[in-house]
Structure formats: C-alpha cells, structure tokens
Amino acid sequence: MSIDGVRGCLLLSRxxxxxxxxxxxxxxxxxRFAWVRFAAVGDPERSYIEFPDxxxxxxxxxxxxxxxxxxxxxxxxVLVDLLEQALMMGEQGRADDRETMRLPEMPSAPSGKPRTSFHKQERAPAxxxxxxxxxTPVEVTASQEPEARPTPPAEGVSDPTMSEPANASAGTEPAPRADPGMETPKRPVSREDEPEVDRILLAKEFAGLLQVPREDDEASR
Structure with a gap:
C-alpha cells in the first residue's frame, strides 16, 4: 500500500x-479476524466502519x-479509493496476461476425405x-451498260467507200427524191473530191507577172 497507517489488507474472491x-x-x-466480523454485517459493494482504535x-x-x-x-x-485503484490495476494486469498467453488460432483440419463431385462443373460457353x-458484289447486266453512241465523222476527212458510189451514180439518172422525213443529211465535200490544180502552170504565170522589163530596169539605174 502507498499510504502510511495501513495495518494489513486481504484480497478476496466473489x-x-x-x-x-x-x-x-x-x-x-x-x-482475518476483522474480516470475519465485517462479513457478518452484510454484503456491501463499498463500505467502511470506524472504531475508536x-x-x-x-x-x-x-x-x-x-x-x-x-x-x-x-x-x-482515501482508504476506499486506494483499495479500488488496487483492484483496477489487478484487472488490467490479468487482461494483459491473457492476451500474452493466448495461443494463435489454428485452422481446423478437415474432418474426412474430400467428397467426389458427381456433377460436372458447368463451364462457361466459348x-x-x-x-x-x-x-455483296454488284452484277452489271447488259441493260445497265451505257449505250454506245455513234461517233460523228471528222470534218475534212473523206470516206473512200462513200466516194465510190457517188462517182458511180454520176453517169446514171438521178434517183427519185426520197421522203423529206427520211432524207439523210448531205456530207461535206472532201478535198479529194475537188479538181486537181496544176501547180507548175500557176508558178509560170506568177513568174511572168513578177518579171520586170529591161527598159524599166535600165531607167531606174
């Protein structure tokens, strides 16, 4: 005890x-003799009794x-508070001892052999x-193809196949006039159909025109 004047103390169970x-x-x-006399009085929680001595x-x-x-x-x-503090310290010490002496919990061992599963585990579908x-490929039919347009003949180019019938029909009688609605357009006359010109004769004529008489030439000197 940490107080003077205490003659003795006892630790008791419940x-x-x-x-x-x-x-x-x-x-x-x-x-002990004093405790026996005090216990006969009753069963208090906190109490004290004063005597002359x-x-x-x-x-x-x-x-x-x-x-x-x-x-x-x-x-x-003060004596009652001192006894209560002593009991509190004893409880705290016992609690610490229990935590120190407590064994770690071990996992329980299996009680028997593992059972075989008769049902197959369901697997997730793949x-x-x-x-x-x-x-889808697009098929092009004949009806969808663009129609071929006739190419018009170039200007100034003669068609030998067309010139021959023209020459052949020159000596014959003119054919009856066709219907205006059915008449075909006239094609232009090509250079081959034009009459040929003698270039030599033309050159001589131009040369004669360009020649200057001698008399005029001497006068100019």
Missing amino acids: DGMILGAHPEGDAESHV QIWAFVRRGGYSAFAVADTGVRPG PVPAPVHVP
Whole structure:
C-alpha cells in the first residue's frame, strides 16, 4: 500500500475466500479476524466502519474484493479509493496476461476425405466470333451498260467507200427524191473530191507577172 497507517489488507474472491494477504504472520491473523466480523454485517459493494482504535474498509469490483484495516489517522474515503485503484490495476494486469498467453488460432483440419463431385462443373460457353460482313458484289447486266453512241465523222476527212458510189451514180439518172422525213443529211465535200490544180502552170504565170522589163530596169539605174 502507498499510504502510511495501513495495518494489513486481504484480497478476496466473489464468495469471500481469501486469495492473498499482506503482510503475512501475526498481522495477517488479526486482519482475518476483522474480516470475519465485517462479513457478518452484510454484503456491501463499498463500505467502511470506524472504531475508536482502527478503521475497516471494503470494496468489491467485478469478481474480486479487497478488505483493509488501518489506523484512525487514515481518512476512510482515501482508504476506499486506494483499495479500488488496487483492484483496477489487478484487472488490467490479468487482461494483459491473457492476451500474452493466448495461443494463435489454428485452422481446423478437415474432418474426412474430400467428397467426389458427381456433377460436372458447368463451364462457361466459348465466345462466339462476330460475323464478318462481306459486301455483296454488284452484277452489271447488259441493260445497265451505257449505250454506245455513234461517233460523228471528222470534218475534212473523206470516206473512200462513200466516194465510190457517188462517182458511180454520176453517169446514171438521178434517183427519185426520197421522203423529206427520211432524207439523210448531205456530207461535206472532201478535198479529194475537188479538181486537181496544176501547180507548175500557176508558178509560170506568177513568174511572168513578177518579171520586170529591161527598159524599166535600165531607167531606174
């Protein structure tokens, strides 16, 4: 005890059994006698009794109790608080010891052999590949093909196949006039159909025109 004037104290269980005493010897027997007399009074939680020559104090906390005998110079309230603090420290120490001595929990072993499953596990269905979109080829029919347009004949180019019938029909009688609605357009006369010109004769004529008489030439000198 940390206070002067305390003659002795006892640590008791819930049912009043003495678990420990301080100090031991003749002082312990005197404190036990006082405890027996105090227990006959009743079963209090916190209490004290004052006598002319001594003070008895009692405190109960949880499953343990404390009883002390002190001199008259000690205040009863201080003695009761001192016993309660001692019980609180004892509870804290026991709690720490339990945590230290507690064994780690071991996983429980299997009770028997593993059972064989008669039902097959359902497997997830395989992913179905997405269909690939292939464009449909477009068939071009004869009706859809563009119509071939006739190419008009070039200007100034003669068609030998057309000139021969023209020459052949020159000596014959003119053909009857066709219907205006059915008449074909006249094609232009090509250069081959024009009469040929003698270039030599033309050159001589131009040369004669360009020649200057000698008399005029001498006069100019």
